[in-house]
Amino acid sequence: MSLCAATLAFPVTAFGQAAPPLSERTAQSDLPLDGPRADMLLEHVTLSIAVDPASQSISAEGVYAVIMRGGQSSLAFDLDPRFDIASIQVDGAALPEIAWSNPDGLLSIDLPAPLSAGDNVTVQIAYSGSPHVALNAPWEGGFVWDRTPADEPWIATAVQGEGCDMFWPCIDHSSSRIGTMDTLVTVPDGLIAAGNGRLVETVENDDDTTTFHWSARDPSNYGISLQIGPYELTERLYESRFGNTIPIQFWHLPGNNKDARRLNAEMASYLDFFETTIGPYPFGDEKAGIVETPHLGMEHQTINAYGNRFRPSALGYDWLLAHEFAHEWFANQLTHASINHMWLHEGIGTWMQPLYLGWARGEMFYASEMWRQRQMIGSRVPLVPSEGTLPDYNDREAGWGIDIYAKGAWIMHSLRYLVGEDVIFPALTRLTYGTDNPVPGEIAPINRTTDDFRVILEEMSGHDLDWFFDAYFYQAELPRLVISRGGDQLTMEWQSRSELAFEMPVELRYGGSTMRIPMPGGAATITLPEGTGHVQIDPRNQILRHDEEIVRARESG
Structure with missing residues (x-):
């Protein structure tokens, strides 16, 4: 994906007022794990979240089964401080408001009694508010509140850069995985919430809303996402070379059935390639999922966001779909x-x-x-x-x-x-x-x-x-290959910012043959056969090195 600059200084709420910018802590992901966050293992999370498109707000409750790695007298979660916390319970007992604070995005919770390594504790956090609106999803993330071509609500989250704390209490660090997670998303009737993992059930409520219950194993933090719209589902089955059957499921806007079927067939081809080249699809027991979104894309685990508008390509594949699906191996696994x-x-x-x-x-x-x-x-x-x-x-x-x-x-x-x-x-x-x-x-x-x-x-x-x-x-700079020739003597020397000799062997092609020249100590001198004319260096362009022509072209604009 290419970088795009944000065009707005601040997000705007549904009522046209400028929303506050992210706190410094919430705007960053992967801040060092220390204190209680380093000692908390999230064995299971149940996140119940009601999404109201009319007010662009959420009301949610997270229930956390926590195993302690070390002794602590408090717990800590990352959570955007713009949310109002209604209550916190520890092992079913309500805490007084004085027991928690969240001034900057680090929600600290004082425990009724200290915990030791190996202890289990259940924490329940109820909160609500208007989440940060994405400035330029997915590069500058948050909630995307959009409308479909038929003027229906179309909502998505994209929080890779800023982290999961933009809309739910979590441990916002790449190394912190969750054992299992149930996500129950409640939306107005007529909308569908496509989620991570497998769909457990759909419940029609008495208040003109529907709840979609999704269950996922081993989800990454930023991979948990919400995608909501008047979706239709196109699906097919893929028979894996490893003996299992994988459902390929695409939630798309009405009218895009034909294109969705085409991309489902592409997904089967990607699965064949990846399982041949790398290994089995890691989440075959759940699904290989895609969902059409109002932003470009993101590698949400088992529910990849797709916003490339089904554009045809002379390459014969959808680059965005291929890239995001690669992340099921290289990001989610x-x-x-x-x-x-x-x-x-x-x-x-x-x-x-x-x-x-x-x-x-x-x-x-x-x-x-x-x-x-x-x-x-x-x-x-x-x-x-x-x-x-x-x-x-x-x-x-x-x-x-x-x-x-x-x-x-x-x-x-x-x-x-x-x-x-x-x-x-x-x-x-x-x-x-x-x-x-x-x-x-x-x-x-x-x-x-x-x-x-x-x-x-x-x-x-x-x-x-x-x-x-x-x-x-x-090192920042690319290695340079310095070449000199005098008669039949050809000398090559690598120059690198590294203190270690860059010993990349170099292929030469001349006289109809190709030879690989070792570079012990980062240099080599060879004697060419008498009468050798033109010599190609790295003829198949396999070595990443400084290229003056690329630099010159870039500097010329």
């Missing part, structure tokens, strides 16, 4: 341990797109898409920022929010060249599932860092890769 490693989601997921095109339509499509992505790379800041820092996705000058896609994909492209097909794809399987032989029904999400990937690749290739990872992930 493999989850970065902190936002610093977000390239694991976006870069690997982006690389899956040209890989799919090469698998489906041929190598020309792979090469052309890689070239398009290569021109987007800025490399002005490290792809993996220092631990403890929170990179700004929307900082156009830094360009990190673009590099995690394009540079991440190109690093994968170069890794494929360096370690070979027989290593890179099995390594991705192990990285994604924590095992070499994932089996449906035995899969659970796993948190990963960039260094985890390095260790796996080193184990499987038998080679030290510190030099590769330092140069590409922890």
Whole structure:
């Protein structure tokens, strides 16, 4: 997805008044886990949430089964302080209002008695209010209150950058997963709430509302979402190569049935590709879900938001649908341990797109898409920022929010060249599932860092890769290949900001043959056969390196 600038300074409520901006804490995700948040394991959450399109407000109650990892005299949740908290109960006992406070987005709850490691406690939080309106979903997130072409309510949430605390009390950190979660969404009659996991039941209430009860296992925090509209459902079944049957379900606006059926067929093709290339679909016991949304898209677990308007493409696939579906593996199954490693989601997921095109339509499509992505790379800041820092996705000058896609994909492209097909794809399987032989029904999400990937690749290739990872992930500038030739002597030398020698081997093509030149210490000199004319360096363009022509074209506008 490309970056877009927000056009509004503040969101506007249903009554035309400027809503307050997000608190500094709520506007950020993945703030360090400390205090009670570090010691709370959310075993189960039941979130009951009533959505009122007329007032653009919600009324909700969250019930949390918490297991303590350590001793604490208080609990803490992340929650946007714009919400009014009506009550909090601990193990069924109501707390006095003085027992909790939420001045900045960290909801602190004083316990009646201290808890020890291993203790279980049930917390019930009732709250209500008008959630933050998205400035430019999905890049600047919140609630989207829109209308369909038939002027019916069309509502969505997109909170990846800012976090789950924008509309429900949670632990807003990538490493904090929930065991199981039931979401009961109540909406006016005539609307449908498409949700995470599997649909348990639909209840028609006596007050002209309907409640949709969804149940999900192992959901990520920002992957919990609301999508509400006058939806119709198009579905089909996919027979997996792993022996299970996966429902493909698309909730779309009325009139889009034909396009939805076409994209459902595409989804079956994506499933075939991913299960062949990486491994089994992680959530086959629930669904492979899509929902049409008023914003562009987001990888909500088992219910990917789709707003690409069914646009046809000469590439023969829907790039947005393919990208968001890749996140079921690289975001929802493999989850970065902190936002610093977000390239694991976006870069690997982006690389899956040209890989799919090469698998489906041929190598020309792979090469052309890689070239398009290569021109987007800025490399002005490290792809993996220092631990403890929170990179700004929307900082156009830094360009990190673009590099995690394009540079991440190109690093994968170069890794494929360096370690070979027989290593890179099995390594991705192990990285994604924590095992070499994932089996449906035995899969659970796993948190990963960039260094985890390095260790796996080193184990499987038998080679030290510190030099590769330092140069590409922890240094901003791309390595440069300096080439000089005198007669039959050709000298190549890598220059990198890394203190480690960049030892990427280089392919040469001349006289109708191709040879791979090792670069021990980051340099090599070879003697060419007498009379050798033109020599192509890296003829298949497999190495991510500084390209002066791209720089010159970018600077010229």
